[in-house]
Amino acid sequence: MSSKFNTFIGAALVELNKETSKHLGNRSLYVGGSDVGQCLRKAMLGKTTDSSHDKKTLLRFLRGHAVQDLFAKIFTAGKSPFKEEVEVVHPDKPYIKVHIDFLFTGNKRLYVVEMKSVGGIPEKPYSSHLNQLALQMGLLRLITSPDVSIEGCILYVDINAGDWKVCNGYNFASTEMQVLYKESESRAEKIWQALEVNQEPETEPSFLCGYCDFRSSCAEHQLPEVKLPDDVLSAAKRYQELTAEKKEIEKKLDNLKLDILGYTGDSFRGTADGIEVVAVTFKPSVTVDSEKLKMLHPDVYEECTKPKAGFTKLEIKKAAKKSAKAGKKEA
16 A cells, blocks of 8 residues: 555656646757756756656655745735746747746846755855856846846745745846856857757766766766866865864863863753853663674574664865876886
């Protein structure tokens, strides 16, 4: 019964995703805003390859739709005029088309809101999201009177944490957004050209590789050694820095703990200036020597053990310097 119900949910997920994405039309016939912000190869293959998403991805898509529906109600309650899922097509290149999540309208002002449902608010907007926003604002500029100001933001929402962040201050009159628009339009052209000749464009490794259905066949991910892209390298360096800071902080904490316990002893409770200090000592306990149990009583060990989930260990350290002789063939 459980298996049948799981199958039912999986099939329903597929159907609901089709329904909620119906307004986007056949995405293989045009290049959209979300395409220009991702790897060109992934964007092209996504339009030419029949690939089915896993259940987690489908559920994540639906989470995005649900969060957008929620904020549509919030914006409606705010009584500021807006339109949802506004389609904008390039007037000279109809194969470039975007769908704006929310477009607020005012006196001589348009305000674009690109919403992203995330599992953790980023410190700053991702470059791929800025490309998407720039393309949307740029296409609006092409079909809108020049005396109308076009501004926008990226709205990140972490619905599980009950948190959101507005990354705004983007005006299409700025040099930054106009440069980003030209870059985004150029990327859209490359994707379309690749579709026309049915040839894979250049690969662009980044954090987005983790969401790519075509990663296994990508030349950039072939072992034994993969070159780190810039955004991953930057994050790895920051991780390394924070790890070093953490070790120094832990040393300081250990020293402070010894000083405080030197005063409190192994049992203490005291308060001062709004701070409570409690020291509690736990008696020694026993644990099972699993290796010894397995050796002496394998039957009991098998009967009492249960599966334990695996985990991924991340280690970042200085790479070993390659010897000058490395790679040379012996005579």
